[in-house]
Amino acid sequence: MKSLQLLLPIVACLVAKVYGKIFSRCELASVLKQWGMDGRQGYGLGDWVCLAYFASTFNTATVMxxxxxxxEYGIxxxxxxxxxxxxxxxxENFCSMSCSDLLTNDIEDDVICLQKATAKAGGLKTW
Incomplete structure (x- = not known):
């Protein structure tokens, strides 16, 4: 019985969806560049990285x-x-997603949603 009590939390950790990652500045810049954010709406990678730093300190698990x-969710x-x-x-769920999806290690959906959010009036200035 005791071995089962020890094994259950380990199995739960292996099966559970991984939440939260703290990106390095360079790692985030690389991902954003891959998603075409450099120059998007007249903003360079530094602007987008700066947004993530001041919004969440690069932590995808941030909720305010x-x-x-x-x-407010995610990086x-x-x-x-x-x-x-x-x-x-x-x-209004303009990104058609659960907010918990913004808290994972994979920020692909975060970037797509950010693109939609900044395409609206005000763009990056709304932050």
Whole structure:
């Protein structure tokens, strides 16, 4: 019985979806470059990296709760009111995704959602 109690948490860790990663500045710049963010809307890689640093300190697992009941999720702190659904607040869910998807190691969906968010009025200035 004791060996089962020790084995269960280990198996759970192996099966569970991996959440959260802290990117290095260069690693994030490389990913953003692959996704065509260098020069997007007139902003260079440094601007996008700076956004991620000040929004989340490059941590994909960052969640910030706002006084209005919405939350900001992931490395770019995308708001639940407009961009993702978190089941805590009313959302337009323009990115058609769960906010928890913004908290994983894989930021492909984060970058795609960021592209949609910054294509709206105000662009990167809204941050």
């Amino acid at each position: 709760h706002n006084a209005d009941g919405t939350s 770019f702190q995308l708001n639940s009111r407009s961009w993702c659904a978190d089941h805590h607040s009313q959302s």
